[in-house]
Amino acid sequence: MFIKNITLENFRQYKNKHTIDFGTSQDKNVTVILGENTSGKTTLLQAFNWVLYGKANFKTKDFLLNLELAQDLKLYESKYVKVKLVLIHNSTEYTIERSQEYKKTSVDVIAMQAEQSITYKDKDGQTKFIDSHDLEDTVNKIIPEELTSYFFFDGERIENLGRNEKKGKEDLARAVKTVLGLEALNNAVEHLSAGHKHSVIGRFRESLDLSGNAELNTAQKNKSDLLDQKKSIEEQITSNLTSVEYFQNQVEKNEKILKENQEIKEIQLRRKHNEESITTTRKLNNEIFKGIKKEFNEKFMYFGTKLISKSQEILEKQKMHDKGIPEMHGDSIEFLIKRGKCVCGTVINSNEDAINHLKLEQSYLPPQSLGTLINNFRNDASLHLSPSNNLKESFITQYKKFRENENEISLLHEKNDEISDDISSFQDIGEVEKENKLFKEKINEYNKQRESLKERLGSIDQQINDIVKKITEFSSADEKNKHISEYIKYAQVVNDILKSSYDKNEKEFRGKLEEKVNEIFKKMYHGSRSIKINEKYVYQLDTPNINQGFSNKADESKGLEIVTSFSFICGIVKLARENINRIDNSLELTSEPYPLVMDGPFSNADEKHIENIAKIMPEVAEQILIFVMHKDWNHAEKVLKNRIAKTYELKKQSETSTVLKEC
Structure with missing residues (x-):
């Protein structure tokens, strides 16, 4: 055409x-x-x-x-x-x-x-x-309408074919069934299958006459319930796989973002480091400020230094030296005289000389003696001034450090503002990494959940098989169910033949598809990798000299995805042309030309x-x-x-x- x-x-x-x-x-x-x-x-x-x-x-x-x-x-x-x-x-x-x-x-x-x-x-x-x-x-x-989508490709399908995602895998699987003409065969297998109660075999088994045997009737009911449970679990597994694929795709997208924005990540780490430095320096300045306040409170006499020193000079010039006993008050002498006994134990009531001597000493003490007060002032001033002498130097040192820290904080803020301006249009890589971690945790949860569901499914299948075996043994020996048992056997044989034929053809065609895809891929890809397609239509890019466990860890660029997509398109188109006469055996169209229409093949x-794709395209x-x-x-x-x-x-x-x- x-x-x-x-x-x-x-x-x-x-x-x-x-x-x-x-x-x-x-x-x-x-x-x-x-x-x-x-x-x-x-x-x-x-x-x-x-x-x-x-x-x-x-x-x-x-x-x-x-x-x-x-x-x-x-x-x-x-x-x-x-x-x-x-x-x-x-x-x-x-x-x-x-x-x-x-x-x-x-x-x-x-x-x-x-x-x-x-x-x-x-x-x-x-x-x-x-x-x-x-x-x-x-x-x-x-x-044929069912083949037209393999000659007309829109942008979304071109992109999906190069990804190991649900839509791409479904498209490949559908291409195999459609191009090879296996859709009807697959439908027949599904129609006959013993896997569910609405299939041909399932309906035959449901129609068995088990009246008169309460045990088998109960078993039949249990089997029906188990089949419903099986269907529910299978639906849960399908939903689980869809969720896993979604999160895997999200992880893949985030990994690409992280890879493409490695430089941004480093810049964001610098910003985070700056923020931590700002916090640390701010705490340090708070401690410096507290220290200055404490020192001011303890050394407040520093601000009276000049006045006190001047007072001491004046008092020295006035020769107002005190003869009194330091830290003693005149009232103390008065108390001793009234008591009649000195602190040393000497009785002074009748000792005229002792009393006179004490009264003389009392005259040198406050409140009578100004000299004692002056002497006390001198002593107190010396005590206060001595530790306060370095307050100024200490304050200057600490304040200088405080200002240096404030300047550093201001500079770090400026740097972060510049970083924010530079990366304002980019995603927060830290948030992407957190999101990625969450997605991976979700995948692990779903994988564990799926394994549990599979275990339950295996147990249910075993119970169903045991019940079917029991019912089959009974119905085979029972004359009224004998013909239904024969129908079930015939249906099972036909199902096995069709399934075997389908599997054989599907495997053969998948191999041909892989061969055709690699023929094109090797012409376009400037490297030595190749494509492998498994039975679930998940492809893997094999890397030479790397074992299979590590081969799929090699990076896949966006360009490689497009080359892979185009390789699949070309492989499908070639096989579609070779097999188009399967739609109608009377046609001989394998040599008939067909167009290839593509929307956005180079995106x-x-x-x-792009150059490699363009070379092979014609x-x-x-x-x-x-x-x-x-x-x-x-x-x-x-x-x-x-x-x-x-x-x-x-x-x-x-x-x-x-x-x-x-x-």
Whole structure:
């Protein structure tokens, strides 16, 4: 099948008519559509689906008329949406057209039933019409609907195929079943399977007549309950695996963020270190401040130093020396005289000389003697002034350190402000690491939960098998159940044969897919790694000279993901072409050319990988149509320039209007 051209009329943002002519020659087989995001690239891809199969994957898929035209419709006025595809298949030119009328009513703009028509040119060049009853069959003979997704790839599917994620694995598994024609076989196996009570074998077992045997009736009921439990646990395991895959994908994304932002992480660590230094220095300054306050309280006499020293000088000049006993008061002498006994024990009542001597000493003591007070002042002043002498030097030293610390704190704040400005557009790597740790803990929790569920499932399976064995032994010996037992045996044999056939074909095809994928991968990847696909369609990139346990730990870049995606696309396309005649054994189409249509095949790939993909692209299919952004096209253009037949550019006029222009 070669596509000659496609014409869109009023289809979504393509107001009025827009036609794209495709390159069909062997030398120039690449057609390029340039456009930025939201300019209408995906709409073009959906136009193929709509004209061929009447399906379009839009949120507003039931309303395809250009919104500007819809808005301007007058009451009872109509406009048509049309897509016309001209192609060559088996040397015959077909024109496939689908149109849909939109009419303005008093309520709203109503979409009428879409209509398809197909014409072809016979050997004499005469135009012939395909009967309306044969339209769907004709399209599916040209390109079966179940295979069309393996020739038309949107950006999301291209990206998913290069990831070990649920959508990508499901796409690969579906490709194997569909391209190889195993879907019906798989459905038959599921239909017959003894694994659930609604299968053929399950219904046969439920229909066994166990009346008259209370023990077996109870066993049958228990089996039914166990099958319900089994189904519930299987659903929990499926949900568990979905959750694990989600968290694994989140971990993978975070690991990439951490890797790509290693420099940011180091900067954030510097900021964290600065914050810790600010806290430590602030605490140090608080201690310095407390020390200064304490010293001020203890050495307050320092501020009276000059006054006290001056007072001492004056007192010295006045020769006011004291003869009194230090720290003694006149009242103490008075007490001794009244008591009549000295502190030494001498009786002084009748000792006139002793009393006179004491009275003389009393005259030198306060409150009578100013000299004693002065002497006490001198002694106190000396005691206070001596330790206060270094207060000034101590204060200067501590205050200097305090100011240095404050300056350091201010400088650290400035540095952190600069860091915040530099990384304001980046994620907080610390938060990403915390989130990653949480995700890994969740994965471990789900893994433990799943192991527990599997143990329960194994126990339930054993109980079911024991009950089935018991019922089978009884029914085989029971005449009224004998024929049902035979049916069960036959169904089991057929199921085993179909399952064995499916497994064999699926394994063989998976091996072929791996072979084809690696053929393409080795041509595009500038390295020596290879792709391995296991039975669950999880792929692994093997690294030479590294054992399997460590091989999958090698980094996978975004460019490598794109190369892997494209390798899978090419492998699927090749096998789809080789096996397309399985859809209808009367067809001999393995040599029939088919186009490959891709939206954004170079997104996120580096320059080298873009060039490698571009080199191999024209060899994958006889006709290539790519929708690509300008930034990605710059690197691919120099490789593909000699293979380009046509180049178009999408010019976005508004959110509801795009113009298609040939470059």
